[in-house]
Amino acid sequence: MSEDEFDPVRAKALEQAFEELPRRSGVRHGVAQRGLRPHRDVVVRRVATAFVAITVLIAAVAVLQVAQRRSSTGGSKALPGPVSTPAPTITAGGAALRYAGVVPWRNAVRATEDSRELTIAGDGDAVHGREFVCGGTDAQRVQVHETATSIEILVLGYAAPKEFEAGDCIGVGHATTAHTVHLKAPVGARAIVDMSNRTKHSVLTDADVPKAGYVPAGYVDLGATWDDRFPGVTRTYASRPATGSGTEHFTLEIGFDGIFDALDHPYWTKGPTTAVRGAAATVWRHSDMYNVNTLIEWHRGSLIYRLTTFGTPTQHLTEQQAVAIARSVAPDTHRLPAITPSLSAR
Known part of the structure; x- marks a missing residue:
């Protein structure tokens, strides 16, 4: 005693x-x-x-x-802020999953500046901060702590008790899981912090990303997305399953010169030159037994715009429709959000 x-x-x-x-x-x-x-x-x-x-x-x-x-x-790693201890196990999809570790996240998006919701992407393949581990997590849970100056977000990873080999998904890349984070108040000037590594993240406002004024019947706006490690954004429009195979879609990409892949390779064939709101634009084409694609590229100031349609031989937008969509895109009056520095650069 x-x-x-x-x-x-x-x-x-x-x-x-x-x-x-x-x-x-x-x-x-x-x-x-x-x-x-x-x-x-x-x-x-x-x-x-x-x-x-x-x-x-x-x-x-x-x-x-x-x-x-x-x-x-002992126990779970102590984290700054009043974050509760992760549950050692959870049940998801009828399976018992063990706690695997914290998961880094990125690509925060809000609908408008006064929105109280954020969408983020949890990188389950980087659980515990390790390098590429395919299938790192089978489920994730999110914890949020708000203060007057910060929004601290922690993503917890859970996985089946098994090992994964990197060769199981060579070429697939990191799989991310989308999460919607509900806030007590709009972001405002508060810092958004990933509690897995204390990284501060920028946030993309969907309302600031240009939209197409002309959207063909049967297509819906899926919203804007981005990878906050690169200076570019993407807005996607997809066809409803009732109007096609469900795979037809088109994307509007905006970014600084140098972030896009070059088009001078066998996949694309250069087509005619056209005009988009006074700027010269180039049309690129691709077709095979599975795909019919059109890409239109133009410059506005220091930014590059790319409108790309994806379809099948039986269900696709015509080149004329693609040009009409590109011409309907309003000029971008907002600056791209600052990118989040990569951990390797810190």
Whole structure:
């Protein structure tokens, strides 16, 4: 038993010692016994009360010391901010999944500046901050802590108890999981922090990304997305399943020169030159037994615009429709958001 713990045997011995004090006081024993008995009782009660209080205080300190020792030597990694300890296991899709570790996220998007929702992409293949691990997580959970100056987001990864080989998905790349984060207030000027590595992230506002004024019947706007490590954004329009195979779509990409792949390779065939809102634009074509694609590229200031249609031989937008969509895109009056520096550059 440690010295900090309450010992009832020692307490009883101390109480007996208090009872023995008058008998050990020699000549003054009779005076104390006859004239000061009520006072002695009060003193004993007060001393005993003080002893109990001290004992309780020592026990409380001992509990805190034990808790501190436990938090620093085991369990989940302590994270800044009041984030709850991850559940060791969860059930998803009928399967029991174990906690695998924290998951970095990126690509925050909000609908408007006053929106109270963010969408983020959890990178499950980078669980625990490791390098590429295909199939790193089977499910993810999100924790959020808001303050007056920051929004701290932590993504937790869960996986089946099995190992994955990088060769299981060569060429697939990192798989991300989309999450919608509900906030108590709009982002405003607050920093958005990935609590897995304390990285501050920029946020893309969907309303700031140009849209097509002309959208063919049967197509819907899926919203703007981006990779916050690169200076570019993408808006996607997809056909409803009832109007096609469900795979036809077109994208509007906007970015700085140098972030797009060159088009001078066998996949694309250069077509005629046209005009988009006074700017010269080049038409590129591709078709095979599975795909019919059109790409229109033009420049506006320091930005490159690319409108690309994706379809099949039986369901696709015509080249004339692609040109009409490109010409309907309103000029970009907003600056691209600042990119998030990569961890390797820190």
